[in-house]
Amino acid sequence: MGYHTFDADRADNLEDAQRRYRFLSAEELLWALSPDGDETVADLGSGTGFYTDDVAPAVDRVSAVDIQEAMHDYYREKGVPENVDLVTSGVDDLPFDTDSLDAAFSTMTYHEFASERALRELSRVLEPGGTLVVVDWAAAGTGAHGPPLDERFSAAEAGDALRQHGFEIEFEAERPETFLLVGRND
Template identity: 65%
Template sequence: MGHHTFDASRAAKLEDAAARYQYVSREELLWALDPSGDETVADLGSGTGFYTDLVASHVKHVYVVDVQDSMHEFYREKGVPENTALVTADIADLPFDQNHLNAAVSTMTYHEFATDQALSELARVLAPGSRLVIADWSADGTGEDGPPLDERFDVDSVTTALRDAGFNIGFRALRPETFLVVGVADE
């Protein structure tokens, strides 16, 4: 299940605001993240930086984490906010110190990195009480948009995996094609 990366040659498709906000709106993402303005956040599987731009305008610093250099190249051409740093890394091997991050967000990318090792790594780098916001395609959807159904996860398996990795579940919602889960790192 899961674990493929988005085809970088189709990166421009990720800039379609109407399509992106249909599944995760600006307001919903900011509500789930609940930034105060002082946070250091990682955007996991950031792609073209579509949601990074929104997050960056509400926090102190954002690490733009993607495994594909070509996605960072697209973002550089588009224009990267000053308070961001591009990081090429696998989520299972992040170059951050323990408790370094105040939050992390994954918008439609959880299915690309969902492993016990990646979740353990996120638990390591997120400070106690930090939020991990995951919005992704649901295995309960139709599969008309997003990745094939066999590459998706259902909200119950995601919440179980987060609990097993040391996160408390602060919120979860299942929608027609997607889910939203907010995990809170154990204190």
């Protein structure tokens, strides 16, 4: 079950590249997505667009999905790339057509939206064979960064939940503070 969202009043913290890339580099995210340039992608819980900006040059379109309009306001002030659409929505009720996304990714937000309804919705909007990348704070982490430990999942727990919703896990890694899953929609 998902928990609270990141406080938009602290959005500046999401722009700290040294801290953010310590847990997930742009190169690792792009490796996991493996774009060829023509994809339509959704950033789930995009916040200030920190990782959206890394993915946008490598794909055709990105929908920056966030439930908080204040995060989109921050992103607008920062500057939104031309191929990025701002979408105010929860992951459990995405405004996309069935099978309309080639890929989706979640960077440190899975714990905020993890639910049966959200995972069903992701399975619906991703085309068959579409890629889902999830990077989040690991339950085995120290708790020094990210949400409280009781709001986190392990890679195995998240992977099992994705499998139950039709995803085949192609890559799974649990690191000291985070985990990375790459799945394909069946």
